[in-house]
Amino acid sequence: MATVAIVEPLPEFNLSAVWTEWGVAPLPLVLTVWGVGLYALGVATLRRRGDAWPIGRTLAFMIGMAAFYFVTSSGIAAYDEVLLSVHMVQHMVLSMIVPLSLALGAPVTLALRTLPPAPRRWLLFVVHSRLAKVLSFPPLAFGLYVLSPWALYFTGWYDASLSSAYVHEMMHVHLVAVGAIFFWPIVGVDPLPGRVSHPFRVLLTVLTLPFHAFLGVTIMGQVTLLGAEHYLALREGPMGSWLPDPFKDQELAGGILWGAGDLVGIVFFIALFAQWVRSSMQEAKREDRRLDRLERQQRLAAAATDPVPGAERSE
Structure with a gap:
């Protein structure tokens, strides 16, 4: 039997509670401060030596870190063990918006351009290690990404996260x-x-x-309550007066997973398509320059072998 975590009573959830029920979570705070601080230091180092760094990358990284801290420290975090629907909002931000934004921020490239030689060599060693190659193997990465949510909600993992603060924090790290x-x-x-x-x-x-749509529909149609012992115990406490029906909240959570997954997936697709177009245009420019160089070389070679203009051949 799972242990039911003790949850401090909270007022009825609404949009105002998202901004008023903030807490200080040590791990998200440390990760956010260090992440933002090191990235800002890298950008400042580049600018001091006269090198440019795209503002779009900086904005993307800062949005990712801000989203990470917001959903792990604001009212979203306060209610993520009270309402499955709120947890699902947190899940989607951590698993899609945060990684996408951080990837667009290119922190590894920034580090390689600003680190001293020794740390740079260590970073390159990690980036090109066998473990990195295995984890980034596209079929494996795809399988981990689409199967992890199924493992989270249809094994004992989710129940464990509701009864253990450590497992709960590690679940956040795992999603990112x-x-x-x-x-x-x-x-x-x-x-x-x-x-x-x-x-x-x-x-x-x-x-x-x-995959997101199918999982969302599956959760919406579940006749078994996810985290049943935990959520039913909450209804017996002081929050029972305002807590919604757990099955209706679970149905809402499935709808959030379905809709948000498709929405963020479309944004991801647009960003990827824009990169594809930009890459194609850059490749076309490189090919044009290569053809121009080849044409100049051919003209020079032809000029070197042709007779001097105006010269007449002596009889």
Whole structure:
């Protein structure tokens, strides 16, 4: 029998509670402060030596870190063990929005351009290690990404996260990590293994959409309550006066997973398609320059072998 976690009584959930029920979670706070601080230091280092760094990458990384801290420390985090629907919002942000934004921020590229030689060598060793190559292998990354949510909600893992603060925090880390393993080689610009052609990246993106939809529909139609012991125990406490019917909340959670998965997947597809178009245009420019160089070389070679203009051949 699972142990039911003690949850501090909270007021009825609404949009106002998202902004008023903030807490201080040590792990998200440390990760956010260090992540933002090191990234900002890298950008400042580049600018001091006169190098440019795209503002779009900085914005993407900061959005990712802000989203991570928001859903792990705001009212979303306060209610994620009270309402499955709120937990599902947190799940989608951590597994899709945060990894996608961080990948677009290209932190590995920034680190390689600013780190001293010794740390840079260690980072390159990790990036090109066998473990990195295995984890970024596209079929494996795809399998981890689409199967992890099924394992979370249809094994004892989710119940364990509701009864253990440690498992709960590690679940957050897992969602971000698995999302990063999937998104980084596909949409990121960092020099990571596992990079495949743009058509194959688009195919992988399209394939993720039905998995989220199917999981969401499955949760909506469940006749068994996820985390039943935990959520039913909450209804016996002081929050029972405002808590919604757990099955209706579970149905809402499935709908959030379905709809948000498709919405973020479409945004991801647009970003990937834009990268594909930009890459094609850059490749076309490189090919034009190569043809121009070849044409100049041919003209020079022809000029070297032709007679001097105006000269007459002596009899």
